[in-house]
Amino acid sequence: MRVIEDYHQVLNDLNPKGVALGNFDGIHRGHQSLLKILKKECAKRNLLPSVYTFQNHPGTILKSCNRSVYPYKITPINLKEKIMDKLGVDLLFLDKFTQDLMHLSPSEFAKKILVDQLKAKLIVVGEDFRFGYQASGDVSLLNRLGEILGFHVIIAPPVLEKDVKISSSLIRNSIEKGDIETANRLLGRPFMMLNQVEKGFGRGKKMGFPTANLVLEPYQLIPAEGVYATQVQVDNKVYMGATSVGKNPTFNANEVTIETYIIDSNLMLYEKSIELYFYTKIRNQISYDNIDALKKQIIEDVHSIKHYLQNKSPMIL
Numbered sequence: 001m002r003v004i005e006d007y008h009q010v011l012n013d014l015n016p017k018g019v020a021l022g023n024f025d026g027i028h029r030g031h032q033s034l035l036k037i038l039k040k041e042c043a044k045r046n047l048l049p050s051v052y053t054f055q056n057h058p059g060t061i062l063k064s065c066n067r068s069v070y071p072y073k074i075t076p077i078n079l080k081e082k083i084m085d086k087l088g089v090d091l092l093f094l095d096k097f098t099q100d101l102m103h104l105s106p107s108e109f110a111k112k113i114l115v116d117q118l119k120a121k122l123i124v125v126g127e128d129f130r131f132g133y134q135a136s137g138d139v140s141l142l143n144r145l146g147e148i149l150g151f152h153v154i155i156a157p158p159v160l161e162k163d164v165k166i167s168s169s170l171i172r173n174s175i176e177k178g179d180i181e182t183a184n185r186l187l188g189r190p191f192m193m194l195n196q197v198e199k200g201f202g203r204g205k206k207m208g209f210p211t212a213n214l215v216l217e218p219y220q221l222i223p224a225e226g227v228y229a230t231q232v233q234v235d236n237k238v239y240m241g242a243t244s245v246g247k248n249p250t251f252n253a254n255e256v257t258i259e260t261y262i263i264d265s266n267l268m269l270y271e272k273s274i275e276l277y278f279y280t281k282i283r284n285q286i287s288y289d290n291i292d293a294l295k296k297q298i299i300e301d302v303h304s305i306k307h308y309l310q311n312k313s314p315m316i317l
Contacts, residue, residue: 001085005055005094007117017050017091018042018122019114021129024053025168026074027083029188030126034156035087038124041154047122050091051084052113057219058097072221074172079194093118106137110145124154161186178224178281190231190277191223193258197269207295211244211259212269214276222258226281229305231312232262233275239265240309242301243276246285263302280308 004010020038024031035051042049055077075083077094084092095101095113104112109132114120123146131137137145139155146153158165166186174183175191183191195214212232216222225246232241240263247256260276262269282304288294 001081001089001092003081003092003094005096007093007095010093010117010119014119015048016046016119016121018045018047018124019050019052019093019118019120020124021052021131022126023057023168024051024075024080024084025071026171026187027080027087028166028168028171028186029161030156030159030166032087032188033159034124034126035089037154037156038122039088041122041124045122048090049088050093050118050120051089052093052095052118053080054097055094056097058102061097061099061102071169071172072219073217074168074175074191074221076194076217076220078217079192082194103133106132106141107145108132109137110142110149114151115149120151122152122154124156127155127158172221175221175223178226180223180228180278180280184279190279192278193220193222193276194273195220195258195276196271196273199270207291207298209242209261209295209298210266211261212267212274214258214260214274216258222256223278224281225256225285227283227285227301228281229279229308230260231277231279231309232260233277234267234269234272239263239267240305241276242298242305243278244285261298261302263306279312282308 018038018041020034022031022034039049057071057073059071081092114123123142125139125142127139129139129142131142139153143153160166164170171183171186174180174186180191193214195216197212198215199213223245228243228245230241230243232239241260242263243258243260245256245258282301286297288297
């Protein structure tokens with residue numbers, strides 16, 4: 001897959017394209033269905049299957065970056081690239097959302113971005129897609145602009161789970177509550193994080209349970225505090241993991257961290273990137289009176305996680 005972050009890179013690319021438009025946070029089952037339609041229709045029309053999305057959330061240049069304006073990301077850019085590649089997208093265009101772009105009218109966006117830059121002959125969007133200044137353009141207007149500017153528009157139907165439309169916000173809420181099973185069902189795969197490992201305080205190592213501590217991306221979504229059954233992929237190998245999300249109340253820590261004990265392994269992972277797949281929350285965070293009590297609980301956690309994961313086939317990207 002080719003990734004483009006500068007529109008100058010596509011100005012001389014005259015290949016006609018089929019383009020899916022959207023934020024695609026999570027790349028959930030609804031997004032996956034849309035991308036299947038894109039690939040199928042592009043194959044019929046001999047077009048390059050492409051996705052146009054933003055590097056930064058539009059909320060970053062709006063009034064403020066609070067969570068109501070700028071929701072935390074299920075899939076940061078590095079993870080979005082990996083999943084899009086696996087789903088067979090040929091071109092991923094990561095545009096930067098700017099003041100200039102924000103003020104384009106729907107017709108200006110269609111002409112300057114879709115036609116002049118991307119050479120789009122086919123556009124695939126969801127039924128609630130909005131575009132242009134103040135989100136004033138809808139799918140009906142997009143259809144009319146396509147008739148004028150020479151591109152065909154396909155509206156992908158929503159994917160439902162128990163009569164409810166699957167959406168990024170629904171998945172985000174599930175993850176924030178620690179309901180990983182629901183999130184995974186809506187995603188169509190385990191919720192995952194792709195992050196670099198940094199050196200921690202060494203507390204786990206002193207207890208006999210060394211952990212991989214993740215460096216988090218800005219505005220990266222993390223699950224509710226607690227201990228989770230996870231799988232870890234590193235160097236193309238998969239391991240079972242016990243992952244703690246929270247402030248380590250036993251040690252009176254104030255900063256939320258994500259620390260994973262890789263079960264039955266003693267890997268050195270500092271400065272490596274790992275893929276962390278979440279399956280279920282096994283308990284809440286607990287403050288213990290002493291280290292021995294914490295060690296006893298970790299042993300119980302590992303036993304529970306091994307039992308839970310023993311028949312789980314790795315669902316690794």
